[in-house]
Amino acid sequence: MNVSGFAFRAYKVKPLLINAVGKRFLQATSAKMVKVGDQIPNVTLFEDLPTNSINLRDLSKGKKIIVFAVPGAFTPGCSKTHLPGYVSKSDELKSQGVSEIICVSVNDPFVMAAWAKDQKTSGKVRLLADPKAALANAMDLTVDIAPLGGVRSKRYSMVVEDGKITSLQVEPDATGLSCSLADKIKL
Known part of the structure; x- marks a missing residue:
């Protein structure tokens, strides 16, 4: 497949994005990556509008929440599999003590709001924008x-x-x- 001048091949075992000369677009995980036991970073994300800021650490105070991240709103794997899975399992997960399910992506809040509407996530999964990759950078989970x-x-x-x-x-x-x-979430 060719998108914007880049040729891509999909691998069944480990899908990778590869350009026409074989250069991988993925980076290795570093030793600074967050781990179990760490505090969630104190960063600001946005819901629906740039004026509606959400602090993830504050949001999780006194609660159990699920946070999952996707590379991009409206992308095939994110729209067909990842987000819909959490939407369909939201009642089951919440019955197990989860207060909120949060999807984060490096997109602007308008895109995330449109994606939430498209995917019918209201009352099930909150979509938060990380427009400057602040959360992804703070957790050392960028690609x-x-x-x-x-x-x-x-x-x-x-x-x-x-x-x-x-x-x-x-x-x-x-x-x-x-x-x-x-x-696969481990509660």
């Missing part, structure tokens, strides 16, 4: 995907209880769909 505009968030899921990360699943290739799906 450079040039065809999507550059720095994005790696695909991951985590459980946060009262501001502390109690479970974290980062996709081994940063963008695949295996360990971060709704049916």
